[in-house]
Amino acid sequence: MTYFQRIVVNTLTFISLSVIFPSMIHVRSIWMAIVAAFVLSILNMLVKPVLTLLSLPFTLLTFGLFSFIVNAAILKMTSSFVGEFNFGFSSFGAAVLMAVIMSIVNAIVSERNMDKYNE
Numbered sequence: 001m002t003y004f005q006r007i008v009v010n011t012l013t014f015i016s017l018s019v020i021f022p023s024m025i026h027v028r029s030i031w032m033a034i035v036a037a038f039v040l041s042i043l044n045m046l047v048k049p050v051l052t053l054l055s056l057p058f059t060l061l062t063f064g065l066f067s068f069i070v071n072a073a074i075l076k077m078t079s080s081f082v083g084e085f086n087f088g089f090s091s092f093g094a095a096v097l098m099a100v101i102m103s104i105v106n107a108i109v110s111e112r113n114m115d116k117y118n119e
Contacts, residue, residue, distance in 0.1 A: 001110050003041070010037035013105050014087070017098055024094035032086040040078045048074055071099035 001009070011033045018027040027033045051070050052059070058066040072095040079088045079095075089095045 005109075006106075007034070007037045007041060009106065009109050010040060010102070013102055017101060021094070021097075024090050025098055026088050026090075028086040032082060036078055036082045036087040039081050040074065043074050043077055043081075047077065068096055068099050068103070071103065072096040075099055075102075 011030070014025070014027050014033040014036055015030060018025045018033075027036070048070065051073065052067070055066055055070055059070075072092060075095045075098060076089065076092065089098065
């Protein structure tokens, strides 16, 4: 999946999750969703590798489930950079749920794109 496709998928995921779970996630507008998706991609490139390396023992102990906590922390950082008023979560648990859902959505979309190139 290209960088632009990932930004679009994350933007649409943010918007749809804010409609499905209005009490858990708040997105002020589509432009804030685009900004949040862009900030998330920057944090995934710069901060996530460091957090993943530091949390490697916990990730191994939990058989990879701690990676959802790392993803939730990245989402909370995204929220703080964009602004809680523009893009935010009601709690850290809501961020964990959104991280799980976003991981599933990105896996499905990535798998769909891989099937397109294999044919």
